[in-house]
Amino acid sequence: MTNTQIKLAKRPVGLPDADTFTIEKNPVPTPGEGEVLLKTKYISLDPAMRGWMNASRSYIAPVEIGAVMRAGTVSEVVESKHPKYAVGDILVGNAGVQEYIATDAKGYHSVDANLAPLPVFLGTLGMPGFTAYFGLLRIGEPKAGETVLVSGAAGAVGSVVGQIAKIKGCRVVGIAGGEKKCKYIVEELGFDAAIDYKKGTLKADMKRTCPDGIDVYFDNVGGEILNTALTRLNMHARIVICGAISQYNNTEEVKGPSNYLSLLVSRARMQGMVVFDYAKDYGIAAQEMGGWIQQGKLKTREDVYEGIENFHETFLRLFNGEKMGKLVLKV
């Protein structure tokens, strides 16, 4: 029995190439007193992971060269010397891109596997869903009747942002790449309109789909989309800075939003958020979103690939614009 581990071999420049990671097969660790042995069932693939590969200061320490790549996971307890957890329990946490881990389970929480398919705990009922929930409700503060614009709208975060905004009575417009995704967010998720940014008519499309301006812009992408959204802000608009996927693999300097003075004209604010800050309220979010899922108001979608050895190529799917919903690797 071996433990396949994916380790960070170097700091990538631009899109991580195949040499960025090494695949190692090591012995399965033995849990000590107070520990569990976890077997990884699903690994979460998130755009934020690209940032963790950089050496620069951020909201979390970089992954060290030679360390197992950090990742969110759903795992099963296969051996327990822990007072709280028994064999068969399902734990969500950050076990990283590896098959096994021995841990005292700090930072993990158990979930009820009967509530939802396991990958959902990495998506709508996991970090991306919590990011959408707290980012929209606590920072975006949408009010019924307002227009909410969200980028990366077919993704794990954006798709939840838009659906929660609809639940809250807002007019919701999503930005996504390609006809298939645009159709998905309108026809399956109930968005009021979609903008296909690949068409190259972003400004006109934003004007057409947001005729009354933008009250909340939830930004997952940065770059030209953020800059264009700034030109259509309503008074006292709120921009939630959640991510900037268009900039993560830049080899040049990040492009700043040159229209930022719209914040002054519109007395608007642009505010950054990181989901970890809301950890104490994850339970509230899980309960409310779980209810919405059961009522059919909140739809989840996971894009599941198989095989830990396919981590590198699956990770790149985050950036090639093809995936829909939450990207997950089944181990």
Place this chain on the structure above:
Amino acid sequence: MTNTQIKLAKRPVGLPDADTFTIEKNPVPTPGEGEVLLKTKYISLDPAMRGWMNASRSYIAPVEIGAVMRAGTVSEVVESKHPKYAVGDILVGNAGVQEYIATDAKGYHSVDANLAPLPVFLGTLGMPGFTAYFGLLRIGEPKAGETVLVSGAAGAVGSVVGQIAKIKGCRVVGIAGGEKKCKYIVEELGFDAAIDYKKGTLKADMKRTCPDGIDVYFDNVGGEILNTALTRLNMHARIVICGAISQYNNTEEVKGPSNYLSLLVSRARMQGMVVFDYAKDYGIAAQEMGGWIQQGKLKTREDVYEGIENFHETFLRLFNGEKMGKLVLKV
């Protein structure tokens, strides 16, 4: 008796050249029933006026070509058919760059000329002072012990921001151009430290003078200074976007802050403000700041030039980096 008027002749590109304005001598208007005839005593020169000369959408309508240039003023009532105002009353409002105006006085308010020298009503007890007061206290929300950084620190707004932040118990660092201004804000206004941005060592100087990071950054200038401040934000920092004087005469696209993702890392916010939104509370600000002036806690400084016909060249002093305090034209 003639009324000298300065009118906007064209929309300037970059720094307004001499042909941007025309000087006209017209008859003095006659006040109608319910109106006063105001004689302009002091004209306010503000960076925001540069924006009003542009055709583009902003928080206030552009000055029309051929119209008297908009400006804040202190005027004396020289004839009155108005029930509320008598000859000799001093009114503050927006009479524009002209010697006389007949008006129903809507948008004007009378001031007690015994309280302070008249130019102060265009500075610390006028729009710039109110901008500093509300921008810092309502948007910046400084707490005692925090570090407040302000750019344009020797200017009409920045000098008041820094002094109010000191009154509120903050550590205050000002950014200004040149040794003279830096000495002024530290030695005369009581700032804790100054950064001379002309030295070209902005990043190192910010690190040295803000060793504990930045909690509030009050931005009057934009450009590279804003971008550098973004790299030193503390958690939950607040950036007040009040202006961007470095960008107002740009002939190229405004440079956006490429480090804006620090907002995410630091869970910080960047928020625009326009003083007009606080009009109903100007009285509160005037009373509190008047008290600080009397107690010697808040120092005011006006840079007064003479002659309405010198409007163009005096206006340019806003941008040549030489003026200190509030720039005013005496008519």
